[in-house]
Amino acid sequence: xxxxxxxxxxxxxxxxxxxxxxxxxxxxxxxxxxxxxxxxxxxxxxxxxxxxxxxxxxxxxxxxxxxxxxxxxxxxxxxxxxxxxxxxxxxxxxxxxxxxxxxxxxxxxxxxxxxxxxxxxxxxxxxxxxxxxxxxxxxxxxxxxxxxxxxxxxxxxxxxxxxxxxxxxxxxxxxxxxxxxxxxxxxxxxxxxxxxxxxxxxxxxxxxxxxxxxxxxxxxxxxxxxxxxxxxxxxxxxxxxxxxxxxxxxxxxxxxxxxxxxxxxxxxxxxxxxxxxxxxxxxxxxxx
Amino acid sequence: xxxxxxxxxxxxxxxxxxxxxxxxxxxxxxxxxxxxxxxxxxxxxxxxxxxxxxxxxxxxxxxxxxxxxxxxxxxxxxxxxxxxxxxxxxxxxxxxxxxxxxxxxxxxxxxxxxxxxxxxxxxxxxxxxxxxxxxxxxxxxxxxxxxxxxxxxxxxxxxxxxxxxxxxxxxxxxxxxxxxxxxxxxxxxxxxxxxxxxxxxxxxxxxxxxxxxxxxxxxxxxxxxxxxxxxxxxxxxxxxxxxxxxxxxxxxxxxxxxxxxxxxxxxxxxxxxxxxxxxxxxxxxxxxxxxxxxxxxxxxxxxxxxxxxxxxxxxxxxxxxxxxxxxxxxxxxxxxxxxxxxxxxxxxxxxxxxxxxxxxxxxxxxxxxx
Numbered sequence: 143x144x145x146x147x148x149x150x151x152x153x154x155x156x157x158x159x160x161x162x163x164x165x166x167x168x169x170x171x172x173x174x175x176x177x178x179x180x181x182x183x184x185x186x187x188x189x190x191x192x193x194x195x196x197x198x199x200x201x202x203x204x205x206x207x208x209x210x211x212x213x214x215x216x217x218x219x220x221x222x223x224x225x226x227x228x229x230x231x232x233x234x235x236x237x238x239x240x241x242x243x244x245x246x247x248x249x250x251x252x253x254x255x256x257x258x259x260x261x262x263x264x265x266x267x268x269x270x271x272x273x274x275x276x277x278x279x280x281x282x283x284x285x286x287x288x289x290x291x292x293x294x295x296x297x298x299x300x301x302x303x304x305x306x307x308x309x310x311x312x313x314x315x316x317x318x319x320x321x322x323x324x325x326x327x328x329x330x331x332x333x334x335x336x337x338x339x340x341x342x343x344x345x346x347x348x349x350x351x352x353x354x355x356x357x358x359x360x361x362x363x364x365x366x367x368x369x370x371x372x373x374x375x376x377x378x379x380x381x382x383x384x385x386x387x388x389x390x391x392x393x394x395x396x397x398x399x400x401x402x403x404x405x406x407x408x409x410x411x412x413x414x415x416x417x418x419x420x421x422x423x424x425x426x427x428x429x430x
Numbered sequence: 431x432x433x434x435x436x437x438x439x440x441x442x443x444x445x446x447x448x449x450x451x452x453x454x455x456x457x458x459x460x461x462x463x464x465x466x467x468x469x470x471x472x473x474x475x476x477x478x479x480x481x482x483x484x485x486x487x488x489x490x491x492x493x494x495x496x497x498x499x500x501x502x503x504x505x506x507x508x509x510x511x512x513x514x515x516x517x518x519x520x521x522x523x524x525x526x527x528x529x530x531x532x533x534x535x536x537x538x539x540x541x542x543x544x545x546x547x548x549x550x551x552x553x554x555x556x557x558x559x560x561x562x563x564x565x566x567x568x569x570x571x572x573x574x575x576x577x578x579x580x581x582x583x584x585x586x587x588x589x590x591x592x593x594x595x596x597x598x599x600x601x602x603x604x605x606x607x608x609x610x611x612x613x614x615x616x617x618x619x620x621x622x623x624x625x626x627x628x629x630x631x632x633x634x635x636x637x638x639x640x641x642x643x644x645x646x647x648x649x650x651x652x653x654x655x656x657x658x659x660x661x662x663x664x665x666x667x668x669x670x671x672x673x674x675x676x677x678x679x680x681x682x683x684x685x686x687x688x689x690x691x692x693x694x695x696x697x698x699x700x701x702x703x704x705x706x707x708x709x710x711x712x713x714x715x716x717x718x719x720x721x722x723x724x725x726x727x728x729x730x731x732x733x734x735x736x737x738x739x740x741x742x743x744x745x746x747x748x749x750x751x752x753x754x755x756x757x758x759x760x761x762x763x764x765x766x767x768x769x770x771x772x773x774x775x776x777x778x779x780x781x782x783x784x785x786x787x788x789x790x791x792x793x794x795x796x797x798x799x800x
Contacts (some may be wrong), residue, residue, distance in 0.1 A: 145502070145550075147505075147552050147578070148550065148552050148576070148578035148579070149578075150574070150576075159489065160588075184598065208713060224655075228653070229653070233557065235527070237529045237736070238527050238531055238534070239530075241515070241530055242518065242525040242526070242527065242529075242530040244596075244597065245515075245519050245530075245593055246523070246524045248593065248596035249521075249522060250452075250522060250590055251455050251597065252455045252596055253718070254457070254458070256596070256599075256600045257600065258597070258600040258659075259602045261596070261597035261601065262601075262658055262659055264512070264515075264593075264597070264790065265512065265557070265559060265787065266512075266557040267511075267557045267558050267559050267562075267786070267787075267788055268658055268788060269791070270653075270788075271653070271658050271788035271789055271790075272658060274653045274789065275655045275656065275657065275789075276657040277655075278655050279653065279655060280654060280655040280667060280670075281652065281653070282651055282652065282653060283651065283652075283653035283789075283790055284556055284558060284651070285557045286535060286554065286555065286556055286557055286563050287510075287536040287539075287556070287557045288537060288554065288555050288557050289536055289537020289538075295554060295573075299554075299572075301499060302569075302572045302576060303572070303684075305576065306575060319527070320527070320528075320531075321526065321527040330526075330527075358552060360550060422624060
């Protein structure tokens, strides 16, 4: 049983790009032809400090963002042009590597040599800041962090802002970075996959627009799902709470309700040198 | 809020040497922590504990026990810089990517925070550094405006631990920069905590027999696109956000009775804010009293974007502007009025400014609900 939580919807022109790679045993397999050489500052003249290396953690996000904006005709590589609009990122793992590294650096003892770079990129919002800086997207900025929902909810947020007229153009981008979780396989393989959508509010060009919709649906209420207790699952759920006086009587109620036949219920713990039991008998003869 | 107001008005500060976590090896060891009793309750992470308690307080303040909110149509929007990041500095040894993801648990964060309240409307988590809370308010306003929720609980939260304090140390963000000392600035001081408010459309509030004294009249976020860590010193992005918010609220600079600021303590930010106010409010900027709670509890990161809303609502209910402790020494070129003592709030609209690491500018206007 499901219920609707809400729908985000907007008619817009969409330009998209995606790409990434999988690193495995020292090899890199490209998912699309976006390339994997490091992006250099000359792609963004005047927008990126040439003395700073481009943060590898976030690649291939800026690549696909640039492709989507270029396909939309609102940005050109190597020109230093800027693009009006906002940027909304669904963060999914790009910040985990820097977070782990920075945590390790400061876990034991602070050193004056610690580079702030890992701290800056440990913030999920830095990817959006980077895209805003590189492409001049200054109208709006947001980052959603909700695990596997992040990308779709970022799209929904953009559609909402466009629907109420707060944004005319939005770059929606998501970078997923994940390590394979197969135990005993040695060095885990690493996947980086990025997608960018340049959304522009309907301009009236026939055939250029689509209606995008994000629908949120709630699953059945958890309380309802929790109705089917058996003795074992209840014991497991309540185990952390210790010896509950109500438990033997709850078991009794369950036994009566379930007509399970004869049983003996033990008290959950010894108390002042005693242990008590509740027994149920007689059903087997009555109910066969 | 009572103790925060009391501390602000009496000049008391909770800024002290950090005790809840060991930062004795850090070059900067001062911050404003939540009381020890709350912080050392280890049955749940501090982030969840602070957030859950603040959320429950906000619901109680909205009188939900007497006039319940429609749970199926009440959502939660949460903003945080780094959420459960304290979990990353527990234990030694490097963490794998998957273990880091598991400990940060962004996918279940909002469920943990709101579990006790059983709210079933839309739930969204934003990370926009210190403007995160205001971004959550933006989403909440959208949910209400688009009719997807009847009420939204909006919060911002962050904790002060080794990761956060260490990160700002690595940026030398606490060190007074040129000009800070001569103007009495000591650099940025971090705080921690959670702030939550309940937003409802006026009609929905009336329907459950509930009256509010304050209304969120506008909120706007812009992005500098200038630097990954520093604000655009020109303040143009903040000025744009102020102008847009005034337009949305259909207000003039002369309608603003006070300004609540955050991200204070360094001349870099204060000059940016001052220039933004000057260019967006014109000559009116020098007449509006400015206040802040940050001298009392430090810069509370993601919570600050929501705390300013609650603070502004409190100012409206009191009808007075509390003294500012941070803006009275901006130098001879100061355009912003500091309020040396409590003074009547002449106009019933308050402008709040939130600045987020990475060039986020957040502006909200809180006004009288009437």
